Amino acid sequence: MSEDKFTLETVLSVKRWSSNLFSFRMTRPAHFRFTAGQFARIGIDVDGEMVVRAYSVVSSPFEETLEFFSIVVPDGAFTSRLQYLKEGDQIYLEKIPYGFLTLARYQQPLPQDLWLLATGTGVAPFISMLQxxxxxQNYRHIVLAYSVRIPDELAYVDKIGEIQSMFAEEDASFTFLPIVTRDPLAKLNQRLPKLILSGELESAADLKLKADRSHVMLCGNPQMVEDTKEALKSIGLTMNRRGEGNIAVENYW
Ligand SMILES: Cc1cc2nc3c(=O)[nH]c(=O)nc-3n(C[C@H](O)[C@H](O)[C@H](O)COP(=O)(O)OP(=O)(O)OC[C@H]3O[C@@H](n4cnc5c(N)ncnc54)[C@H](O)[C@@H]3O)c2cc1C
Structure with a gap:
């Protein structure tokens, strides 16, 4: 891997959400331009070798710094090291961004209702889009459904509240639906595919999933992505290909 594809950036802050989740902010070089929803490739030195992973950008394209949200996989080559990241550390950033989980991919149907469905760290690209x-301006209704296993894993809830008070209502309505699958007392505690098939997600959002008006983005756990895709197809939605269709996906592994 050639290191001239990367710049070396400085970690500005680290925030720990729980034992296995943290976010970090780092410097953003002027050349690194991205569209909300895209991901960066970031690298660290592990025993003399650069290890690189894809990370969705959490921050908005208009911010001066870059923010990322990370899981800790205890035996993961990358995150078992990354978890010790601290202010002042250096991290490699590939010069160009990647990815097609962006709103620009939708041509038909025209934008009306936007459904952003995430598990875990898969909420990252949606936080960027929502900023x-x-x-x-483009959507009339926006729904963010964010599924985690336990309440401690619900990161960015305050940020989502801030986003809601800053952006919602003037142009579009916004519904935030946290889902906590291992909390029997949570308002929503079933997996996303089940919530779609039972109609509970639509009831909670007070909005219908419809082929002629819904853009649905799925991000995170590949099993959730696959099962949710099938659930959506069974109620008449289609994959977005060459601009047409409802469903766009990003698998994290
Ligand atoms: C397009 C894209 C964007 C991504 N964006 C993010 C992001 O914003 N934040 C983030 O934390 N990860 C993200 N990932 C995953 C990330 O690239 C790494 O897989 C992750 O950092 C773990 O790296 P690792 O080397 O420690 O473990 P790996 O060897 O890469 O993964 C080991 C196992 O850990 C599990 N795993 C990996 N990533 C996650 C995750 N995010 N949540 C839960 N379990 C996981 C899977 O079971 C996987 O098989 C993204 C992946 C892709 C393809």
């Missing part, structure tokens, strides 16, 4: 004025 982009264009998202609020």
């Amino acid at each position: 982009d004025f264009a998202t609020w």
Whole structure:
């Protein structure tokens, strides 16, 4: 891997959400331009070798710094080291961003209702999109459903509240639906595919999933992505290909 594809950036802050989740902010070089929803490739030195992983950008394209949200996989080559990241550390950033989980991919149907469905760290690209004025100008209704196993894993809830008070209502309505699958007392505690098939997700959002008006983005756990895709197809939605169709996905592994 050639290191001239990367720049070396400085970690500005680290925030720990739980034992296995943290976020970090780092410097953003002027050349690193991205669209909300895209991911960066970041690298660290592990025993003299650069290990690189894909990370969705959490921060908006208009911010001066870059923020990322990370899981800790205890035996993961990357995150078992990354978890010790601290202010002042250096991290490699590939010069160009990647990915097609962006709102620009949708041509038909025209934007009306946007459903952002995430598990775990898969909420990252959606936090970026929700901080982009264009998202609020283009859609009439926006729903963010964010599924985790236990309440401690619900990161960014305050940020989502801030986003809601800053952007929602003027142009589009916003519904935030936290889902906690291992909490029997949570308002929503079933997996996303089940919530779709039972109609509970639509009831909670007070909005219908419809082929002629819904854009649905799925991000995170590949099993969730696969099962949710099938659930959506069974109620008449289609995969977005060459701009047409409802469903766009990003698998994290
Ligand atoms: C397009 C894209 C964007 C991504 N964005 C993010 C992001 O914003 N934040 C993030 O934490 N990860 C993200 N990932 C996953 C990330 O690239 C790494 O897989 C993750 O950092 C773990 O690296 P690792 O070397 O420690 O473990 P790996 O060897 O890469 O993974 C080991 C195992 O850990 C599990 N795993 C990996 N990633 C996750 C995860 N995010 N949540 C839960 N379990 C996981 C899987 O079971 C996987 O098989 C993204 C992946 C892709 C393809």
